[in-house]
Amino acid sequence: MEARASRTFVVLWDGSDGGYDPDEFAEHVRLTAQGYTAPIRWSFGQGHDDPEPGDQIFLHKTGNRNGIIASGQILSSGVEFHPHWSEPGKMAPYITAEWEVLIDPSDRLPYDQMKSTLTDFKFPVQSSGRKVYSTSDQMLESMWKDHVGKLALRDGNPWLGGSVTRAGGRHSGPCALERHRVGSYDLTGFASTTAVKVESELVSRFADYLTALNHKVQGYRILPEGTTVHSS
Structure with a gap:
């Protein structure tokens, strides 16, 4: 069977704190600038066209300072439906992904x-x-690679410049703690059945407990030697 070619998608962020928690955003910028990836769950609209692991995504910030501010890859197969991030009672499709580059909107690839x-x-x-x-x-x-390459020269940061390939070159180390904001989800094919993310709730409660004690909480990504797939 012929291998499926990877596809490219654009996902949106309106710039609001509700759409991307400011502390989480800052941490993801910091981690990707150090060569680590940042796991994220992101809304994926209605015309999702069956995304698959390895497909590329770009994050387009709308509103003020409009433009591309991130790139990464999709980790999940298809989409999962969860409560909409800004519209209570409404369900929306989400993907699991990871940012490989995330920059401040002031450094965006401009919309124009x-x-x-x-x-x-x-x-x-x-x-x-x-x-x-x-x-x-x-x-x-190509535009994005050239854009972040110029930022890399400005900042003296080879990770930002995209000199490391998407499939390899990343290394084990600290990463953002994957904390799902949704504690349950409907199971496709099972009428009136809801699965509860018990592990997610425990991770969030434990992280909040440690944070209250002034501990820094983060994940750790282990990438076995020779592997070409990101692990977390």
Whole structure:
């Protein structure tokens, strides 16, 4: 069977604290700048087109300071439906992913630059999880690599510059603690059945307890020697 080619998607963030906790955002920026990846669960809109592990994602911040501020890869197969992050009572599709590069919005790849270059890609992006078709996907990846490469030269940071390939080169070490904000989810195919994320609740309670004692709480990523898949 012919291997499935990876795809590229754009996910959205409106810049609000509700959409991305400020402390978590700052920690993810710090971790990716040190060469670590940051696990995240992100909303994926309705036209999700069956995302798979290894597909690439770009985070497009909307509103003020509009532009691309992150890149990474999807870790989950398909989507899971959870309560919407901003609309109580509404369910929405989510993916599990990890950022490989996340930068401050002041260093973004500007929206105007993308729009003028990616003329075959319809702007603005209206919902999270928009697929980027060829050859726009290659052009976007090239633009982003060039953009963060310039930031890397400015800051003297080779990790930010994307000199390490997506499949390898990352190393074991501290990473953001994966804390799911949703404690349960509906099981597809089972009527009126809800699964409870007991482990997630325990992790969050224990992390909160340690934080209250002024301990720094974080995860640790173990990447076995020779592997080409990120592990957490």
